[in-house]
Amino acid sequence: MQLFSRESDRHHGKAKTYIQKGLLFVGVLTLCLLILEITVRYYCQVDSDGNYRILGRVLKPYHLAINTFAHHAQDYSNTSHSRVVYDEYLGWTPRVSNISANGQYCYNSLGARVDDKNPIEYKTAKPQDILRILIIGDSYSHGDEVPFQNTFGYYLEQLLNTAGIPAEVINLAVGGYGIDQALLRWRHSGRTLSADIVLLGLQFEDIQRNVNIIRSIYMPASGLPFSKPRYILQNNSLQLLNVPTLPPEEIMNILRNPLTEWDLAQYEQFLTIGNYEEHIIYKSKLIAMLTELFFPVEENSFFYNLSYEPAQLAMSLLDTFQSEIEQYGSQFIVVHIPNVIDVIKKRFTMEPKYSGLLSEIEKNHLVYKPLQTLAEQSKKGSLFNLYMEGGHYSAVGNKIIAQVIAENLIKQTDESTIQKKTR
Secondary structure: OHHHHHHHHHHHHHHHHHHHHHHHHHHHHHHHHHHHHHHHHHHOEEOOOOOEEEOOEEOOOOOOOHHHHHHHHHHHHOOOOOOEEEEOOOEEEEOOOEEOOOOOOEEOOOOOEEEOOEOOOOOOOOOOOOEEEEEEOOHHHHOOOOOHHHOHHHHHHHHHHHOOOOEEEEEOOOOOOOHHHHHHHHHHHHHHHOOOEEEEEEOOOHHHHOOOOEHHHHOHHHOOOOEOOEEEEEOOEEEEEOOOOOOHHHHHHHHHOOHHHOOOHHHOOOOOHHHHOOOHHHHOHHHHHHHHHHOOHHHOHHHHOOOOHHHHHHHHHHHHHHHHHHHOOOEEEEEEOOOHHHHHHHHOOOOOOOHHHHHHHHHHOEEEOOHHHHHHHHHHOOHHHOEOOOOOEOHHHHHHHHHHHHHHHHHHHHHHHHHHHOO
């Protein structure tokens, strides 16, 4: 009996030890999570609409950016020197014949980005014996965060001229544009320029922008108090909605009223009601942050699946873009513009979520892809040498993109010359 009693005490002691260790582990884990929660909340920025932001991300639940929009709209109405202006056809466009407040961005009378020290005006008629290249796209193609002399358009012109190909590169890219606005921008300002080549800088976030109407619903902190045109596919044909685009004062009225009353609400992809509803798990900003970091919207395969509208719409817009450009005697080339996440993935031999869609695009369009070169360069030095603080390309990154484009164009020119000589 004494032996059994000792054995029982031993088991009881072990069980007690396990319970104590378990409680200690739970206590330490709880303390760690509490510290992380406090840290996340400390570093979060809370805007006037109650949205929590950290690491450039808005955390769920979202709140309509009514106050933020009103602030940006007021700033816009109070200045005559804003970098972009409302446009009823495009949504927004660069202020023509203007230099931005920080002196970094200069635009000529066409709204093309130019050197502020030599604000060239491009003639409609293309100069003889000059390869005229037109760049259309978003802020990456525009060259946000760097001076004109560090944009890939500027480098491309220099590289081609050095290679003995007299070239003129015109930059009509505009920050925040999707493929749809790029197409409309070309129709509005680009097609009369008689370009030999039109380069569309395709950053895959542009596919998400195609299915957005009110900019502040998609990206409240962007500072653009505008709406944009929205194409839909109807009977396999592109139909344009929200033209003329809503001016800032009308957008304010829409945001202040129940959005179910807005006649275009069904076409606003980012007005997902579930994202705006309070949920018990999002009481923790740590969980909300991890959700945004590990399941970001740009990694949502929905946007890149040809079974759904965003990818179908992108393909239709690209086909239309190429068809119209070729009708004007120009060549259409897509330049894939990878972001920092894409480059990081490539370094570790991982493919972006949109790689399947990119392959489909390549079946119908000529695509230049700098991703591999950028990834290799990032291995030689710091990845962040390629990017500026806001995520756009640095001078180093832009030069690499220009080199990839130039190499392909020079090869294309050489092949064309050989073909002519052998005829």
